[in-house]
Amino acid sequence: AQSVTQPDIHITVSEGASLELRCNYSYGATPYLFWYVQSPGQGLQLLLKYFSGDTLVQGIKGFEAEFKRSQSSFNLRKPSVHWSDAAEYFCAVISGGSYIPTFGRGTSLIVHP
Amino acid sequence: GAVVSQHPSWVICKSGTSVKIECRSLDFQATTMFWYRQFPKQSLMLMATSNEGSKATYEQGVEKDKFLINHASLTLSTLTVTSAHPEDSSFYICSAPNRVGSSYEQYFGPGTRLTVT
Numbered sequence: 001a002q003s004v005t006q007p008d009i010h011i012t013v014s015e016g017a018s019l020e021l022r023c024n025y026s027y028g029a030t031p032y033l034f035w036y037v038q039s040p041g042q043g044l045q046l047l048l049k050y051f052s053g054d055t056l057v058q059g060i061k062g063f064e065a066e067f068k069r070s071q072s073s074f075n076l077r078k079p080s081v082h083w084s085d086a087a088e089y090f091c092a093v094i095s096g097g098s099y100i101p102t103f104g105r106g107t108s109l110i111v112h113p
Numbered sequence: 114g115a116v117v118s119q120h121p122s123w124v125i126c127k128s129g130t131s132v133k134i135e136c137r138s139l140d141f142q143a144t145t146m147f148w149y150r151q152f153p154k155q156s157l158m159l160m161a162t163s164n165e166g167s168k169a170t171y172e173q174g175v176e177k178d179k180f181l182i183n184h185a186s187l188t189l190s191t192l193t194v195t196s197a198h199p200e201d202s203s204f205y206i207c208s209a210p211n212r213v214g215s216s217y218e219q220y221f222g223p224g225t226r227l228t229v230t
Contacts, residue, residue, distance in 0.1 A: 045221075092219075
């Protein structure tokens with residue numbers, strides 16, 4: 001079965017530190033990959049997406065993600081975290097031919113001052 | 114980018130009453146929209162696919178008579194929670210796909226917080 005795994009339920013970092021949120025997927029072909037951020041009580045905002053081409057994609061708010069086919073991963077990174085980055089982060093995948101995303105369970109980012 | 118709105122953003126209703134939530138695509142047409150439910154600290158759970166001009170497709174375990182979906186136009190889908198009970202209290206999010214090249218990108222509404230007392 002197709003699945004998206006975000007192994008970390010919570011991640012705690014200090015403001016200014018670097019961040020990496022993990023996402024792994026299990027699909028037969030190269031899927032379309034997304035990262036979303038959700039602030040409390042809000043909808044989802046797209047941070048970045050990968051469809052094809054350069055495997056390192058840049059997103060909004062200083063985020064980037066790298067698609068690694070060999071590891072079936074699409075990890076989200078940010079070199080220096082700000083307190084306003086504290087939120088819930090969801091990795092999502094769309095397999096070829098579909099437009100319904102499958103979401104990971106989410107990773108809650110906590111930022112210490 | 115494409116924008117999806119939801120109304121209301123929050124609603125409190127009494128047990129036994131019905132509540133309607135609207136989802137609108139503001140600058141693109143959406144023949145399909147999706148309705149999700151999200152419990153606290155959990156991921157989004159797809160409830161149903163709303164299809165313009167035809168019946169909605171419900172995910173397994175979702176009561177179609179309780180969660181009525183109507184997709185009357187290319188820019189509007191509504192979710193009506195009928196005979197609401199406290200266990201229906203949740204965060205409801207809609208999304209609409211917009212074609213991007215050979216794939217689709219989902220645009221999400223801001224969500225509706227439903228509290229049933």
